Amino acid sequence: MSHIALYRAWRPQTFGDTVGQQHIIQTLQNAIGEQRISHAYLFNGPRGTGKTTTAKVFAKAINCRQGPALEPCNQCEACTGITAGSIMDVVEIDAASNRGIDEIRDIRDKVRYAPSDVRYKVYIIDEVHMLTSEAFNALLKTLEEPPGHVVFILATTEPHKLPATIISRCQRFDFRQVTLEEQTGRLRQICAEEKMEASEEALAYIARLSDGGMRDAISLLEQVAAFSRGKITLEDALEVTGGIAAEQFAKLAEAIQERNVAAMLPLVEGLMQAGKSPDKCLENLVYYFRDLLLIKLVPGSSVATERIVDPERFRVMADAYERDRLFRMIDILHQYQVELKHAVQPQTLFEVALLKICTAPAAAGEEALAARPAEVSAPAGELARLERQVKQLEQKIEQLMRSGSGSGPPVTGISASPSSSQPTGRSAGFGSRGGTGVAIRSGVKLGPFIAGKGSEEFQQIRMQWNEVLQRVKEAGISIHAWLINGEPVSFSQDTVLIAFKNEIHRETTEKPANREVIERVLQSVLKREFRFSTIMVKEWLAATEDRPEEKPEPLMMNDGTDASSSRPEWVEEAVKLFGEELVVISED
Template sequence: MTHIALYRAWRPQTFRDMVGQQHIRQTLQNAIREQRIAHAYLFNGPRGTGKTTAAKVFAKAVNCERGPAPEPCNECAACRGITSGTVMDVVEIDAASNRGIDEIREIRDNVRYAPSEVRYKVYIIDEVHMLTTEAFNALLKTLEEPPGHVIFILATTEPHKLPATIVSRCQRFDFRQVSLEEQIERLREITQEEGIEAEPEALDYIARLSDGGMRDAISLLEQAAAFGAEKITLEGAVDVTGGLAARQFAGIAVAVRDSDAAAVLPLVEGLMQAGKSPDKCLENLIYYFRDLLVLKLAPDSAQGMGRLADPGVFRDMAEGFSAERIFRMIDELNRYQNEMRHAAHPQTLFEVALLKICTLPESGAPAAGAQPEAERRGAAAPGASGHEVAALQQRIDQLERKLEQLQRSGGAAVAAAPAAAAPLRGAPARGGGGFGPRSGGSVRTVKLDPFVSASGSPDTAQLRAKWAEVLARVKDARVTVHAWLVDGEPVSWAGDTALIAFKNTIHRETTEKQANRELIERVLQESFGKPLQLATVMQKDWQQAASGPAAEGGGEPFELSHDDPGAPPARPEWVEEAYKMFGEDLVELKKE
């Protein structure tokens, strides 16, 4: 039996057959029983929950020769004709392919005529949100003044796309996802009636995979039955749907638990060789870690969870993870799942996602980039306890935040002015911080001609296209760093270095602080999938270099370096401080 035959054989023919929509069934039956039939209904809900089927059952109930009756008899000529689609007065329209104003005008012209075969003319418009604005306007006129012998039933999965004037003229019914228990029971009935042998775990897996849609569940059941030659096993259902078997889940989970990044890539390659899709693997992995989380936080709910087998198989695995780490892993996997929808290479993104969660630290452990600093601070107080070290760390973080606030308001610049020699504006800083003298008095020289040559490269275009994403990730990691970096503009990507041009000196210098630089470079690596260094330049210097001889392929390379530390600044120190505090756009020099 084909899927079409199986679905039709088990398609509800009465309100009693509808699965999971008891509230709708009761309301519609009471309306028919009390002769309070509305002229327009709106059925909305997820796909495969029975919206169109309920519309046809309702059309049979109001037109049944023994009715109108709360349940159609399915024996009279009217019921049989509506079921087979031969009654001309019950019209089903697919708005996805008939969405124009001409089709709606035809309906508007025909509703004035009385039904010829049954009691009511019923128009079922499926996916009604696909209609054009003009078609909605034409339909609105008909809904405002409908003839008494016409019933409109609008079905949609996206009711928010309907005009409010249409929704307000309909009785709205929200179809819900079918519960897991009801789906499993209906699948069991189907297999028994059709003589199909099925393992209970396989039915449970199919029901969970359908996401509350009974139609999808029947489709997957038929697919699994065809694969297993009339015998549905858990392994067969997993294979035919592209999911992961329990042992494959366990292998990935063990590699993640042990932070064994080297074991991840062979596992992914094996899955791809077996024909698994990266997006489905990632989706199932999220559910797997969700099961581990539920097992740790709500053990009593273990009977109602899990996509594969007895929850007891997860208990040993759950002991290897902290709840906080599982939370963070699910967050990371969900973020990569959203990105995978638009990825050109889903397998690569799947590998990166697994490598990412492999490197996540346990609860309370510092991130990889912060470990040397934490060890360095801990070494300063060898006799301190863990609690004292944590309190000291918290105090240091508070002081750093206060310093950043003072720098932003300009107070730090005023305090540092008497003691700090003004650095040359435009010189890229390395490890220097704030307004004080740079450590060692040396700054790496930046040759701008390679960046000028690469300003029109595909890498530069990619950097600019994803810069908003980089800023968002930096903001999620530390909002203070984002406040400084947002002043910068990506101008070039040459080799393994991204060049950012700043308008304001203080924003640039704060971005160049070592901790801030490390955070930004880590985000760049996550965004582009490879190590990427950060280089900064003042915007006026970049514009000068971009318009100079090097930009045209000739002349000497344009370099940014600072003068001899002992040489006097080109301008008075207080002028340099004014530029750093307020930015070049707000400072104007006038000679008295």
Template sequence: MEHIALYRAWRPQSFKDMVGQRHIIQTLQNAIREQRVSHAYLFSGPRGTGKTSAAKVLAKAVNCERQQGSEPCNECPSCLRITAGNVMDVQEIDAASNRGVEEIRDLRDKVKYAPTEVRRKVYIIDEVHMLTTEAFNALLKTLEEPPPHVMFILATTEPHKLPATIISRCQRFDFRRVSLEEQTGLLSEICEKEGIEADPDALQYIARLSDGGMRDALSILDQISSFTDGHVTYQQVLGMTGGIPAEQFARLASAILEGNMGLLLELVEQLMHEGKSADKCLENLLHYFRDLLMIKMVPGADQLTDRVLNPAEFKDMAAAFSRERLFEIVDTLNRYLGEMKYATHPQTLFEVALMKLCSMRQGDRPVTMDSSASVAVTAGLPAVDQGELVILKRQIAALEKKLEQAMQSGSISGGGREAGASSSRSGAAQSLAPRISAPGKMPPHMDLFIASKDSPDFAAVYKQWSFVLQAVKEEKVTVHAWFVDGEPVSVIEDAVLVAFKNTIHRDTTEKPVNRQVIEGVLAARLGKPYRLVTIMLRDWNEAALKSVSQASKEELRLENEHEVAGGTSEPWIDEAIQLFGEDLVIIKE
């Protein structure tokens, strides 16, 4: 006789056969008993929890010829034919394969015809979230007001992908994962009726692996029972599913606790020789430490653990770790598990993650304790860090002293970089143009810059500025991107004052590497070395306006600072001259 898979042979044929969904079954039974069945239902939940099975049972219940109460009889011709899938009026549609608008339009056209074999047409649309937007729109009106002889049952694992207009037209039932006790009880009953001998801990582990899906649990049981010739043990389940025994978890945790990297790598190599995958090992280890954390923090955490079959046996291991250490281990493993998806060599990454856990000590992270205990715990690495900090401070002080001596001797120009650091350094730098001016502060010698803003030297520099910008761009485009925000406003001796509109552009331009590029271009294009001095444009305008007010009390006349350079009163014309050069710009009235 042909073998039928367990999950098919034991598919629920009535509401009483379903496990773990009592809140849904009772509601549907009451609706059938009181003849208050809705025209549209939405069944959502994880895979293998009974959504499609409940839909078929409901289709049989509303069409049963010998219905008594709220259960289908499963003996009348209608029930038998619906179970076998031979009734044209009860259709199960796979939305993943029929997701287009044409298929839904065809369904909408057939809905209006009365059923020919049973009392009520039932359309079960599985994986309904796969329908396209156009298909949902085509279904919308029919779903809201179908003929009285039609019922829609939509099933999906991802209800958040459904339009709100579809969800609002259905009665929604959320299927939940089947509990561990319910799964274990059903597996025991099936093993008894199928003649399969299975150890209780093996069935419990199968139920944990299924993650609340009854279909997954039956598939695993079917596979293992074929391999073991009718007798299922815990070790056989581990071998078939690639799981790791709890004892190996305990050895890994002990090696991490003791910091024994040699033993840890030997255990990893043993797992790899047994055919275990590195990503599954890391995932299972993460679950194990999560369970240890639950056991340590939550009294009676038997129902909260995923991989520990007997939590009482692992209380000693949980007590050996501090809560802070367990939190850190779980966080580290979770981070490496995310990186392992893209790793070329997962085993290497697994070993690195375990060695990182080994290198952690219980006292690496400070915990709440008295001061003497805190000093004793943190006397290792933090003390070394403090010593390095002292050495770095001494080196910085020595460098500052050497820089001050060099500036006082005149061998280094640019004392403005250290302006305000000490009185001696600021006095030595008075005769030199500043190299960096802090944002929001005026550079020294502003009176000289203001007096020279209309000088012939500035006019010559301004005329060449577009070529300067182009040369900076050719030299280094990233420097040009910041420097282009500035414009020259004055020149004194060997210093060019550039005004910036944006503070970040000014700060980036003043970095030593960028300044070196700009000053090299200035020397090459202008024929003599120039130092770069910067100011904010708003500060320059205020200073220039104040100077004009003081110079002439009778007449206050605001002029464009570029007028001498051939500029005009129109800012966009000045901008064009600056970008393209005076020779290429023609002004027409």
């Protein structure tokens, strides 16, 4: 039996045969029993949920020779004629192909005539949202002043595209997706009547794949039945629909949970060689991790496990995952699922998606930990020892700064590494001047930076620093976590000087991979090529205190007097905020 024949054979002919829409059926039957039949109905809902079928059953019920009846008899001339489509007074129109104003005008001209064969003229307009604006205007006139013998039933999957004036003149019924239990029951009934043998796992899988549409479920059932030539099994259903078996899911999820890329790649290659579609595999993976998340968040709930064939196995896998990681993985897979629709190489994009969820940290805290140097990722005892050494180092630096001496006892602990983009020599003592500038422990020559810390270009960089941090955060949250602890203190030529309070933050920011990201963001925000150098805050303070900042020329009034001697307090605050170069004083 073909799909069309099978669907028609199992298309409900009475309200009692309808699956999953009992609340709507009860309302329509009450309206028929109380003789309160409306002139217009709007049936809205997903595809394959029974909108057009219910409309036809309703047309038979109100035109049945035994009624209007709560259930059509399906024996009289009216019922059989409507089922066969031979009653001219019950018209079904596809608005997708008859969407113009001429078709609606034709309806408007014919509704004035009384029905010839049955009690009511019924116009069923399917996909009504496809009508043009002019057609809607013509239909509106008919709905405003309908004859008493006419009933309009509008069916659509997108009610938001209908004008509000049309919706307000209809009784609206929202059809919902058919539950998995109801779908499985109907599929089981079809198999029994059609003498087809099917396993419960296969029926559950087909129902799940139809996404709440009974019509799609029947279509898939017939497709799998034609392939199996006997008993319908889960393996047959997976083979026909391109799905992934539970065993393959389990192996793939285990490899991802263990971040084992070497074990994951052969599994992906096996799926592709088996002819599995990348988009279908990705869709099934989203469902799989969604089910794991539901089991983790709502343990013991029947709603969470109604789609799952083997709940116990899923619970074991769910326990192996962290909740935050599942959220993050589903987000990543969903993003790639959207991109996969337009991908030139879908298999490659599918592999990249799996690699990303396999290697991505679960949360920001884990990501920051992964980005730390090896010595920070050491055991707790080693970490505590390193922190003590850092504190000792900071205390000794403070003592040297207070004494103003460049010599002293050797400093033990962690030594500061030089900037990766600057010379590494330490020929001068701490705080001493060289021929071209101030040489410090980090190897940065501070002469140009001390001279440029009050420049207009540096003020512009400070004003845009928050934007730089935001762009870095978008590029890599771990890099942002290190960079946010630094602050730009000066600028010279094409280099920004960033001062850090913590040596670990400074060293991590200087790593080549992190440096490349930061400098790329600087170039993007500041619209020119930029590099950056780093320094410790205490070193910068010592250097600037050792060499007084050159004061700019004082601001002068129009009469030639010094503006700073008589300017108000709020002007002084403005100068402190923006600098003498950017503040201009003029008299009104």
